[in-house]
């Protein structure tokens with residue numbers, strides 16, 4: 001089980017990181033992602049792809065407005081092992097957020113239907129959240145694909161992950177709105 005976290009302030013600047021951050025960063029992002037390199041910088045400098053930025057931004061917005069904690073599952077695979085992770089986003093004082101990442105190795109379902117001519121096709125895009133790759137209009141788990149298929153970098157968010165995030169953030173925001181607009185009990189004189 002690997003775990004690490006970061007704290008950002010109201011302007012999305014990285015205030016601190018902890019847990020096994022440096023170990024995790026070296027394993028997954030290289031030198032550029034170590035705590036020394038990122039402290040005080042804006043989080044968005046380190047997030048790549050408009051889709052991924054929008055996804056995270058929607059989650060951060062919903063957590064800040066509602067004050068509720070949100071846990072989103074995602075995949076953080078190593079080259080040889082599928083890994084299931086969870087991102088826990090909690091609001092802190094003064095508009096800050098604490099974002100925890102934890103997870104570990106997982107198993108995947110092997111019963112996904114592959115396109116017949118799969119060896120001919122190169123995956124076009126990869127979802128940064130669930131690691132699915134798009135092959136001939138179908139989003140597939142990379143671990144069901146033949147090894148020879150190189151997955152592109154995960155700069156996108158697949159339709160399933162987008163829908164999940166938009167449903168959960170909309171629900172958080174509508175509950176918050178309900179709370180704030182609910183009329184107070186009538187006064188009895």
Ligand SMILES: [Zn+2]
Nearest residue numbers: 127130158161
């Ligand atoms: Zn996805």
